[in-house]
Amino acid sequence: MGRSFRYLLASTTSANLADGVLLTGAPLLAITLTRDPALVSLAGVATTLPWLLLALHAGALADRGDRRRIMVITALVRALALAGMAAAVAMDAMSMPLLLALLLVAGACEVFNDTSAQTVLPMAVAKQSLGRANGRLVAAETIGNNFVGAPVAGFLVALAPAALFGAPALLYAAAALCLLGMRGAYRPATVSTAPLRQDIATGLRYLMGNRTVRDLAVTAGVMNTCSSAYLSVFVLWAVGEGSAIGMTASQYGVVMAVLAAGAITGSLLADRLARRFGEGRTMVTLWTVDGLVLLLPVLVPTIPSVYVTGLLLGATAAAGNVLVVSFRQRIIPEELLGRVNSAYRLIGMGGNPLGAALGGLVGAVAGLPVVFVGAVALSLMAMPLAARALAHRAEPVAV
Template sequence: MSGLGRGFRFLWGSAGASNLADGLLLVGVPLLAVSLTRSPLLISLVSAAATAPWLLLALPAGALADRHDRRTIMILAAWTRAAVLAGAALAAWLGLLDLPLLVAAVLLAGAGEVFADTAAQSVLPATVGRDRLAAANGRLTAVQTLGNHFLGAPLAGVLAALGAYLVFGGAALLYALAALLLLGLRGRFAAGQDTTGARLRDDIRVGLRHLGGHAALRGLAAFTGLSNLANGAYFAVFVLWVVGPGSRVGLTPQTYGLVATTLAVGAVLGSVLAAPLAALAGEARALLAVTTAGAALLLVPLLAPVPAAVFAAAAGIGAANAVTNVVAVSLRQRLIPEHLLGRVNAACRLIGNGAMPIGAAAAGALGTVAGVPAVFWTAAALTAVAAVVVLTQVGPEETAPPRSAPGPRVASAGE
């Protein structure tokens, strides 16, 4: 964490604990769900409960992040998730866990995630300064990947086998730790705007108006939405192409697990390379180049359906997605005025996160009618369109960093 300051170390540690908890839930909750029901409809309901809060709460969460101290919102969200999951752990330990309770716990934990993540993206520029956002976001993306995939996933499998209460209890303890680590962020992290007499919906409208009127931000939102739409569609049917004796590649389920690990390895590598690449080529050019390469990589398993090519493509796709995520988020954080960070970030997250389930649903329909290759070609085409959006809407002249020092910091980060 050299050069990013003491405040970022606490933020990074809190993100590590929180993402490890996320990893426990990401794998542990589906395992618990299938122990309660074998209905595909009910299982999908549990999955939907994890993402539905983004569609319902993203915009209000963004407005509140611009009204109140953002660190306080993150701490309250972490304690709320800890309390909810501690209650679920107690219910599981007493043998009272059923599907409605599981859905309720996932829904409430997901709501806490919306408020925590929205506030976190607004806190970061005040913690490290806007000139070091790419490096900071790269480290946060790396710890997110490690927590969700390398550590959380296998740990969740062990804990779920020992008892459902351990999955929830472990996640609750990690969220509590995340809240405690945030106390190391010194100072206040409020936007400082006067909201006396203002209505929340008016605040939301101001954020949406700013996003719609800013060409580069509007382009970044469209870029993220198209990219996530493509990825949601692609990976919804990817397993059908590569796993099983009837697939084109013929991987075993065990080998497919290694493909997922390879994606995560690529993502960690991409998160490390993102900042140097953006500094070397410029943010807009880096986005354009990596997105174009990513579109081509999506077609590799289709054009070369052999295990070696699939693994190589997986590593490249993971790296490309991490680079574009780090660069796009860092650029967005730098372009948004301080007092609008929460609202505009939330609007962008609504577009990006909302696109993934839409892409997955569309892939199921298209794959049924036209086959899996049609989904792959469509995903690659959508990614290419996202690259065109970068070329036309997110130009280097609009996104060049200011010649002066980074934007004013609203709080002491305790460096």
């Protein structure tokens, strides 16, 4: 897939290792600053809030500027911010407001970086290689975020808290340097000069007018909302003496490693499955299995069933993600890719907080099995919409 992709893969690996250290280490540091649950929970809010506030703007800017340059700038901003935080920790000047400010900056940079990353890939590899390329990128993200980043964060917190920010700062700087090794131009051939708000409206209009992309976005939104509801209360079903399964905290922790192993496997096999069985059929099958497998630990509440569920869920979710991202990168015009992708992700991920809240509410009122079965049922109800979307290959949309 060429020199440019190799440098992009190296940059992605380095940046996601930094992400894994930061996302795991920040809450660990937060509980050393305060024991107030409301304040600790703000760490998660600060990390995800920029997606709701900035996603559409990030997409519009990715369609105007040099996408590689945006990624370099965001990596360097994160490196500098984290270096400053490392100095604050070393001088014993860390505080909760300072930590939250850092997470907001890092979250905002992630929005712009990830949006540009999904638009720069089709400019770095041939369209027929998008499936394999996305599979390798997802595998690198999973390894960095789940396998390596989390344990490294725990080690650094215990060894030297300042290194919790210093190490990711170096990794983000390395990610920026790797991007400089990419050859070629990464600015869209056609660049809009319209006001930013008008550009955002153009992306939304394309999404709503393109039946395939619109229906896939709605499907993703339904599935992610249901998954968020399910996972928000599953720990109560799985862990503790009074739970249905009776796992210990350490046994439950292994589930994340199993899920990551499944995700790596699925991401690497996705393109091969699509070539053999057809892209649309493979995506719908993966998403159907993704929903059905969540019933396993409910119907068979045992520890092995949880591990099997984690493995299958990781594989199907990652493979489906690789295929749908590659599909969007092929059919959306290059000059609109940033805006439409950001609008798609806003619809696809915007329901996650609502799903988590509903899962807790329904679980408290009607019981955990109602949450689990309801989430699976609603996910499966979205499958005909996905099948219809993929059967109806969208024509270009006038914007």
